[in-house]
Amino acid sequence: xxxxxxxxxxxxxxxxxxxxxxxxxxxxxxxxxxxxxxxxxxxxxxxxxxxxxxxxxxxxxxxxxxxxxxxxxxxxxxxxxxxxxxxxxxxxxxxxxxxxxxxxxxxxxxxxxxxxxxxxxxxxxxxxxxxxxxxxxxxxxxxxxxxxxxxxxxxx
Amino acid sequence: xxxxxxxxxxxxxxxxxxxxxxxxxxxxxxxxxxxxxxxxxxxxxxxxxxxxxxxxxxxxxxxxxxxxxxxxxxxxxxxxxxxxxxxxxxxxxxxxxxxxxxxxxxxxxxxxxxxxxxxxxxxxxxxxxxxxxxxxxxxxxxxxxxxxxxxxxxxxxxxxxxxxxxxxxxxxxxxxxxxxxxxxxxxxxxxxxxxxxxxxxxxxxxxxxxxxxxxxxxxxxxxxxxxxxxxxxxxxxxxxxxxxxxxxxxxxxxxxxxxxxxxxxxxxxxxxxxxxxxxxxxxxxxxxxxxxxxxxxxxxxxxxxxxxxxxxxxxxxxxxxxxxxxxxxxxxxxxxxxxxxxxxxxxxxxxxxxxxxxxxxxxxxxxxxxxxxxxxxxx
Numbered sequence: 001x002x003x004x005x006x007x008x009x010x011x012x013x014x015x016x017x018x019x020x021x022x023x024x025x026x027x028x029x030x031x032x033x034x035x036x037x038x039x040x041x042x043x044x045x046x047x048x049x050x051x052x053x054x055x056x057x058x059x060x061x062x063x064x065x066x067x068x069x070x071x072x073x074x075x076x077x078x079x080x081x082x083x084x085x086x087x088x089x090x091x092x093x094x095x096x097x098x099x100x101x102x103x104x105x106x107x108x109x110x111x112x113x114x115x116x117x118x119x120x121x122x123x124x125x126x127x128x129x130x131x132x133x134x135x136x137x138x139x140x141x142x143x144x145x146x147x148x149x150x151x152x153x154x155x156x
Numbered sequence: 157x158x159x160x161x162x163x164x165x166x167x168x169x170x171x172x173x174x175x176x177x178x179x180x181x182x183x184x185x186x187x188x189x190x191x192x193x194x195x196x197x198x199x200x201x202x203x204x205x206x207x208x209x210x211x212x213x214x215x216x217x218x219x220x221x222x223x224x225x226x227x228x229x230x231x232x233x234x235x236x237x238x239x240x241x242x243x244x245x246x247x248x249x250x251x252x253x254x255x256x257x258x259x260x261x262x263x264x265x266x267x268x269x270x271x272x273x274x275x276x277x278x279x280x281x282x283x284x285x286x287x288x289x290x291x292x293x294x295x296x297x298x299x300x301x302x303x304x305x306x307x308x309x310x311x312x313x314x315x316x317x318x319x320x321x322x323x324x325x326x327x328x329x330x331x332x333x334x335x336x337x338x339x340x341x342x343x344x345x346x347x348x349x350x351x352x353x354x355x356x357x358x359x360x361x362x363x364x365x366x367x368x369x370x371x372x373x374x375x376x377x378x379x380x381x382x383x384x385x386x387x388x389x390x391x392x393x394x395x396x397x398x399x400x401x402x403x404x405x406x407x408x409x410x411x412x413x414x415x416x417x418x419x420x421x422x423x424x425x426x427x428x429x430x431x432x433x434x435x436x437x438x439x440x441x442x443x444x445x446x447x448x449x450x451x452x453x454x455x456x457x458x459x460x461x462x463x464x465x466x467x468x469x470x471x472x473x474x475x476x477x478x479x480x481x482x483x484x485x486x487x488x489x490x491x492x493x494x495x496x497x498x499x500x501x502x503x504x505x506x507x508x509x510x511x512x513x514x515x516x517x518x519x520x521x522x523x524x525x526x527x528x529x530x531x532x533x534x535x
Contacts, residue, residue: 060367062327064275071239093367093421101494104534107195107234108297110244110267110283111326114195114234 036086039142041149042135043128044070048151055154058135059091061103061112066133074115075124075136076103083121083139091137125149193236199534201227201298208525218525225251227530230264230296240271248296263347264296264317269324279322282347285315286322286336286360287374288428289415290448299534302424302459304501307448308467308483312476313411313432315343315376317387318356332364342378343409344386351381368419376411383407383436383475403474408435424452424459434475442472452489459489463503481507495535501528 040047040055046067047054057063063072077084079096088099106112116134118124121142128134128149138146140153203225208218228250235243246265251258267281286292290307291314294300310316320340327334338358341350355378362372383403410433418425432444445468452461465483469476487501505524 057327062275062332064271097491097494104197104494105293105297105300108197108199108232108295108300108534109293110234110265110269113236113242114193 036090037140038083038086038090038137038154039140039146040135040137040151040154041125041128041146042151043130043149044068044132045072045135045151047135050151050154052154055137056091059087059137061106061115064113070133072113073131073134074113075127075131075134076115076117077121077124077137078117078119080119081121083137086139087137191236191238195234197232197234197534199228199230199232199297199299199532201530201532203227203304203528203530206527210523227251227298228296230534232297242269242271243267244269246296250296267322275327276323276325279324280320282317282319283322283338285318285338285356285358285376287314287358287376287411288413288430289362289370289372289417289426290428291316292336292360292372293417297534298530298532299495299497301499301532302426302450302452302489303461303463303485303487304499304528304530307428307446308465308481309428309430309446309448312467312469312479313430313444313446315356315378315409315411318358319345319347320355327364334362334364336360336374341386342380344381344384346386351384351386352379354379354381362415368421370415370417372413372415372417374411374413374415376409376413378409380407380409380434380475385475403436403438405437407475409475410434422454424450424454424461426450434473436474439472439474442470442474444469444473444476457491459491460486461488462486463501479507481505496531496533499528499530499532501530502526503528 040050044066058072059074059076061074065071076099077087079100084096084099088094088096092099092102094102103112103115107114116127118127121138122145124136124138125142125146128136135151137154143150204222205225206220206222208220211217211219228248230246230248233243233245237243244265244267245263248262248264249259250262252260263282265282265284267279267283270278272278284291284295291310298304318338318340320338322340323335323337325333325335336358337360339355340358342354342356344351356376357378358374358376360372360374362370364370383405412431414427414429416425416427426448427450428446428448430446432446434442434444436442447464447466449464450461452459463483463485465485467479467481469479471478483503483505485501485503487499487503489497489499491497503526505526
């Protein structure tokens with residue numbers, strides 16, 4: 001009985017690891033799952049040449065501080081904004097509801113600082129401009145209003 | 157008189173000046189940093205159970221019971237106090253059969269965290285001991301549980317809480333390596349006192365090689381003073397664990413745990429394996445183990461799943477009476493929103509000895525069949 005269980009666990013473990021190798025490879029190539037464009041904006045973040053994987057890591061709460069020592073303040077579009085679907089799909093590979101649950105869970109674990117959800121893209125730009133360390137993804141239509149906050153167009 | 161009046165006026169003036177200075181200073185700090193940032197959340201669940209318990213006195217017959225019950229209600233607070241210091245608190249009102257109201261409040265987590273360098277932190281307070289994925293992730297949020305109940309090992313082998321200090325690192329390097337090192341009060345302690353100088357040690361590490369996948373390993377060690385269980389050895393209650401009452405010597409307790417958690421957009425898999433070794437002066441070394449396997453497949457908001465949960469407590473163990481139990485369950489989870497879901501589960505529990513469920517006042521059989529429906533919420 002015990003040996004059968006151990007065999008089953010080993011098979012499951014190997015299967016999980018094989019899957020992980022496959023997905024990692026596609027991310028390394030910089031492929032994004034969608035052709036929607038988003039603009040990365042930030043304030044005092046020290047981000048210049050940023051790769052797609054870095055953007056994903058930042059927006060998944062894997063970075064606490066910028067190299068200059070300022071706190072990473074994540075700004076996410078609230079569920080009423082159309083851009084929330086694009087951010088959820090491309091950064092979190094899930095729906096808007098999935099993105100919200102991701103953050104509820106991470107904060108509950110004590111392994112992440114809660115992001116700021118804002119219900120207007122103009123307000124997102126305003127908040128980022130007033131908050132050192134803040135970073136956000138906005139729609140290309142708002143590009144002209146973001147001015148020198150723009151870090152780069154991260155996804156095409 | 158004039159001198160006294162001048163002194164009194166001066167004191168009032170000084171107090172007002174101090175208050176104004178403090179107030180202005182506070183406003184100044186608030187304007188620059190916007191701290192503290194405080195978030196409150198609430199989690200809870202309601203459950204309906206239908207159970208069939210074999211009647212040992214009358215072969216082939218079953219005792220039936222059905223009931224609704226109010227589960228744990230969890231108030232969660234998270235506060236960013238300044239740039240590097242944060243607080244997390246989780247206070248739960250939970251069912252307790254010993255209480256006159258059948259509910260007691262319980263501080264489950266209260267921890268101050270200091271982010272001293274990049275993704276490295278120092279914590280002090282009461283935590284869920286990070287021995288496995290479940291205890292480090294789900295805590296008391298039934299909303300996040302993939303199934304209805306915790307693995308059986310949580311009532312027997314897992315030292316749920318530790319009150320002490322903790323070094324933590326997370327998301328380090330390409331594999332997103334994480335570590336936890338905990339030194340704290342052990343299994344025989346409560347939240348105000350420990351019985352001896354020996355402290356529990358937890359060493360845990362994990363990697364996250366891809367999104368949704370976490371593989372972890374941990375080691376926990378403690379000396380159970382006088383074979384006494386405090387408040388950290390079981391969420392259903394330490395009294396639930398059938399201890400050997402005759403042995404009052406110390407017991408060395410070691411636990412090795414492995415976790416594999418994989419939650420993708422389609423497949424969900426969680427495996428928790430714990431190997432436990434206890435050593436007493438009387439019967440020597442006893443080996444116990446438990447394995448929990450959950451597998452689910454997501455179809456939009458619906459996740460059908462299966463569960464296998466096995467526990468084996470050695471006859472030589474003097475902390476917990478010998479027990480072998482196996483639980484097989486099939487069920488489904490439907491997520492209405494990220495903040496509310498419903499789970500339905502049918503399970504069969506079989507054990508070699510009488511299973512000491514606290515809610516049964518009558519003798520129970522090794523065979524228990526249950527149908528459970530749980531509504532979990534959190535916001």
